[in-house]
Amino acid sequence: MPPIAIPGGFVPNCFISGQSLPMSESPIFAKLYDLLRWLLPATTKYSREYRFSLALPTQENAFSLQKHLVAAAKLHNSRDRAVHLQQADIELTLLRYKVRLARTATTTRTTGTTMSGSGLPNLSLKGLPEM
Numbered sequence: 639m640p641p642i643a644i645p646g647g648f649v650p651n652c653f654i655s656g657q658s659l660p661m662s663e664s665p666i667f668a669k670l671y672d673l674l675r676w677l678l679p680a681t682t683k684y685s686r687e688y689r690f691s692l693a694l695p696t697q698e699n700a701f702s703l704q705k706h707l708v709a710a711a712k713l714h715n716s717r718d719r720a721v722h723l724q725q726a727d728i729e730l731t732l733l734r735y736k737v738r739l740a741r742t743a744t745t746t747r748t749t750g751t752t753m754s755g756s757g758l759p760n761l762s763l764k765g766l767p768e769m
Contacts, residue, residue: 670707688740
């Protein structure tokens with residue numbers, strides 16, 4: 639499936655034979671689109687117990703990552719671009735932690751028993767690129 643087109647968007651400093659790549663053809667935006675297509679349906683399957691504590695913050699991190707990457711691509715000031723890329727890196731790190739937590743979640747109840755994967759979907763990262 640081709641990546642979603644972003645009208646008028648070009649990624650500066652991303653050159654192939656001397657031309658800037660449009661955002662729709664940049665590998666980072668294509669991979670991010672694939673990640674969002676996988677992540678949103680997966681997080682809607684979380685149980686009620688994890689819906690607001692894990693699913694919603696995971697979605698917010700993913701959209702914040704997208705926002706910072708688009709902002710960095712649109713800005714021409716290298717200092718401002720660096721700030722957005724640092725924020726995108728932070729959001730990606732937080733997103734990794736939350737996806738890992740969702741995949742291997744263990745919840746200790748007040749009874750002291752540990753339940754592996756309680757109420758969480760089996761999140762398969764198969765087919766997604768390495769983060």
